Amino acid sequence: MAALAGETRAILYGFWLSSCSWRVRATLAYKQIPFEEKSIDIVKQRTQMTDEYRKLNPSQKVPALIIDDTTLVESMAILQYLEETRRTPSLLPNTPLLRARMREICETIVSGIQPLQNIGLKPHFSIEEQYSVFTKYWTRRGLQTLEDLLQKTSGSYCVGDQLSMADLCLVPQLYNAVTRHQLKLEEYTTVSKLYETLLKEKCLSDTHPEKIRLKKVTE
Template identity: 65%
Template sequence: MAADQIILYGYRLSSCTWRVRAALNFKRIPFEERKVDIVKAQEQLTEKYRAINPAQKVPALVIDGATLVESMAIIDYLEDTRPGPKLTPESPLAKARMREICEIIVSGIQPLQNFGLKLQFNTEEQYLKFSRHHCERGLQTLEELLKKSSGSYCVGDQLTVADLCLVPQLFNITTRLGMTIGKYPTLSALFAKLLAEPVFKETHPKSKQ
């Protein structure tokens, strides 16, 4: 592997992988994406992948001679080392608003609906009831926050990390969990608008790889 080669280990339908894929795309950073099948083959549980990511999760990014794990840490690194175009607002308040939205998604929604949780339930119905309940609570919170912070994007008129977190999560909620978001007008309108943005069209799980 070339010293300057950037490799993203991930799963196309993983919201965490999509965040990083979108960040790389937005900053126009060339990279190679290598599939880790976390559903059928469960390749994340192999010793080969464990050597790449000890947590045995996706994504992992090989960059600058190092391997980084955890999507938000990876995005922070990209923002620090490849600052243009920026994914964080300049204003301290706007930056805090961005982080509020990110935390609700990354900490309050995503972990409570991921594939790994299924093993903790006896039936698919139990898993879906649990996940949909917690997603609904998160959506309610996001709707109230976005009423105050959103413009063309989650925070004003600048695309930020909040948008990179929002789109993949809403995609999973509306497809994999079969939930509807129409009763959240701010959220649903923003989601439709963001899906048409080049960064999300080009990195969409169903886009040409």
């Protein structure tokens, strides 16, 4: 199923470089859910800190999604809602064990890497180098965990041969590791191979941060 009959266009409040926003953007694209994206600049303008945005998202983070006459926050809650309300094409493996494996990968990323290299941590370090050392340490540790997990679960995708939420979490986080933190992926053979393959997936390539940035520039 693509868009629901009579469905109004969803509104995604996100930041072009946010890995959490990209997860949701890619899911909306994969499930062919019509949406428009409204930019929340969390770096320079810090529009997430306004009272107006706080009414939308109490945590004052991205993303937030308005859909089905309600507002949802937290990317994994959004992904789960979209999966439960628009089941095809599915982003869940077809057995309980494989779904558990998918969640292991997702949790490693969303709990074990992303919060510990978030740009929002930077102001809490008195020396920028301390922030860099901290984030790189936890990112490398997370990447090694992913390498170990994916050696056991991966096929064409993170879990076997079906695209899942794990893939849509993996790619944005690896993009951050490579671009923002200048980490090399070559030592993580399985991770690196999957990353190169998944970047070509339509739902990820069409919603790539650079495409969103260029679109903003031309608007």
